[in-house]
Amino acid sequence: MLDAALLDDLAGRVGQRWLATDPADTANHAHDWWPRLLMRRRAGEDLPVPDAVVTPGTRGELVEVVRWCDANDVAIVPFGAGTGVCGGAAPVAGAVTVDLKRLNAIGELDEVSGTIVVEPGVIAQTLEDHLAHRGWTLGHFPSSIHCSTMGGFLAIRSAGQASSFYGKLEDMVVALDVVLADGSLFSTRPVPQSAAGPDLTRLFLGGEGTTGIVAGATLRVWPAPAVAVDRGFLVPDVRTGLDAIRAVMRTGLRPTIVRLYDETDTALVFGGQGLEVPQGCLVIIGCEGDEDVAGFTAGVVRRILGEHGAEDLGPEPGANWRAHRHNMSYRFAEYMKPGGTFGDALMLDTMEVAGTWAVLPGLYDDVRAALSEHADLVLAHFSHVYPEGGSIYFTLGAVNDGDEARALDRYDAAWDAGQRAALAAGGTTSHHHGIGLLRAPYLREELGEVGFDVLRRVKDALDPKGLLNPGKLGLGGGGADGA
């Protein structure tokens, strides 16, 4: 535990008001939205709280805080909005949680280059609103856009629902500012592409705060599209849907939204609207841009889907999806509260994996089968596609008749089975939620012994004292609780 004199000294860096040590104040930082932590809280367990939560108001103060931690050998847990779902912002014994929410400035919009500068505490929807007001868009639309920060999204290599056009967030990064473990600030140049050595921004994107703390970024933005042409289709099965989508991606055109729901998820989508549930799988493809470009792309999509025997459902499925697409994530913590919407011992989570086109059908079958051994309900959609493959987003749920211990056991068993199945099928363990504490054992397996050693060496080189978010990604010790 940090002693009072030390904490007083830390408070001097940011002002007393921005240092919290009372457990009533630090309880908000006792967890992120990793369901396992929420389940433990719901079961009545007292989750450990950080020794202190410090909330710097400027980048200079952030640097001061990190320098102070380095000088005093105190570990640091960076915290955005606390909505990560893998425990990446979970507290560590003896550590200071650094809340980045006050670093929420939106800087210059460069309308010539198409770039904007942001601080890590900016909520993604706030940034979209700021841009929309000026006729621009970042194109990063994760389902949690209303409740999560850009810093968190950058740290875990997030992807939004429009990634088929705009790419993953890491691919929108034109420049990055990072505070290193010793408090020095590393700012890369805003350039479109370079061959000036390795791309060092990639050490921190996906580093989840273990290699440095994201202090800002210059991101690529686009003029807001004039029109969006969405269309729903019904295909006989998952494999036909994947074939059709692959054919669309092979044209070189880029629809913005590409979604394929498996039979169970399709039933939920139609049933949830009180509609008759059709046989088959729903596909939603949205094309955006100027009227001519969006219209042409949508025409090619329609032709290719038709060639694959798809039934054209018109614009309604897309409109319905857009109307509700941000509903779930925002309410997630609510579902997992004591006495939450679905009862007390609900197990509920999502697992996003990815693979090449050749891998995807088997990846879908195997992960689904593995999860189904431990969950009452497993549904999936394919929602981020690339020329060489895509991701699968599984939702898994189980009701446990008030038995929280059983819920936790089933949770652990489902994750272990699902992640091992993903690796065995040739996929990656995570497409856009990251590693945190949850996936640390599977990351190790994914990278292999040599690869994990590369990661560990890089970590040790950049953070020799092991102070940056210890325990996350399976790196460093730090007494991380929660696993």
Place this chain on the structure above:
Amino acid sequence: MLDAALLDDLAGRVGQRWLATDPADTANHAHDWWPRLLMRRRAGEDLPVPDAVVTPGTRGELVEVVRWCDANDVAIVPFGAGTGVCGGAAPVAGAVTVDLKRLNAIGELDEVSGTIVVEPGVIAQTLEDHLAHRGWTLGHFPSSIHCSTMGGFLAIRSAGQASSFYGKLEDMVVALDVVLADGSLFSTRPVPQSAAGPDLTRLFLGGEGTTGIVAGATLRVWPAPAVAVDRGFLVPDVRTGLDAIRAVMRTGLRPTIVRLYDETDTALVFGGQGLEVPQGCLVIIGCEGDEDVAGFTAGVVRRILGEHGAEDLGPEPGANWRAHRHNMSYRFAEYMKPGGTFGDALMLDTMEVAGTWAVLPGLYDDVRAALSEHADLVLAHFSHVYPEGGSIYFTLGAVNDGDEARALDRYDAAWDAGQRAALAAGGTTSHHHGIGLLRAPYLREELGEVGFDVLRRVKDALDPKGLLNPGKLGLGGGGADGA
């Protein structure tokens, strides 16, 4: 110098035939195509040769060679085809040069995923031929495609002439195999995208062999486009051309080829064909794909260029460019030979830099002015564009009346002035040729003190003995000669 017993031991790893120590045999590895080395050779200087050149025939032999170097504290210089232009493959005193040309297998073409597996010694054109025979393309068309290897291109983050559609080579990497300094093999999983920690492939792409030796890659490929619709335009000046191209990129469509020649380069293009030289700047834009997609994209391009006051020159400029686009690089070493095509004391080189759209016009003016202080001829084209900016490819030349010392002095002065101007204007020092020995001082400036320290720490973590291509990127010692 390596003693005979050691070299015998090394020969045992690959077979005596594949270890060369006679200077008559190792002279081919005394330089790459860095013009400064070619100029020194031309001036009659005896360039140092490697102590030994070893040419492993399998990945297993490569691993054995690296292990041997690690065990005996011998430095390693990886060597592909030796056509790099920055001294990245220049020998180092006491080091072994590892020639990768026998690791030239082309592996499985996965037509479902759209990926292919390659070894580092494969010549890029060989790979294109292999793919073309099967109806596919990698889309990597550097001007040196006939004479350079995939391993070299990967190590320096190369870009081909069709990068506006296909991206830079680093963005085509689905998986990477790397031999680390201790001889262990690190293979990443072939996945389309991931959030499983930082993208560790990026430590090696752009590492130029200083962090590991690229031993193979899985690359994204595309069905060969059915048609190519090329069109030339004439715009009044560089700035108008940039505005028009930016407007094209903002549509979200992706032409494959985008080239803008400045007035001097335009004069050379037309004059070289015996045509009347027009006022203004030549633009060539090529659109590829299925007939409908290429045709639609070309139509949008034509409309936008027209809106910017461009004169439509029809398909001829594109056809002419395609016919001659690989002529120059292949012959480059010829120009720089004693008694070469343009006389004995020619200074000739290219410098590719990049910047965001807001930076590009000033970057062009400033680098051009800086180079013009030291060169007789400076011409430029813009040939790789992205949504947020692009690159400029300067060619600089000077004739020096047989005075080689003067040629070298002018060379050094031109590079120093050009690189400093690029940094001052907000650009990056290299878009796709890399750093090698040539740009090491400017890389340090580009990354800044903190950033270079990050690079140095990563290097030390991955190569604690400093055996991998020492001196390149300004990393490690190793007594690198040539600067």
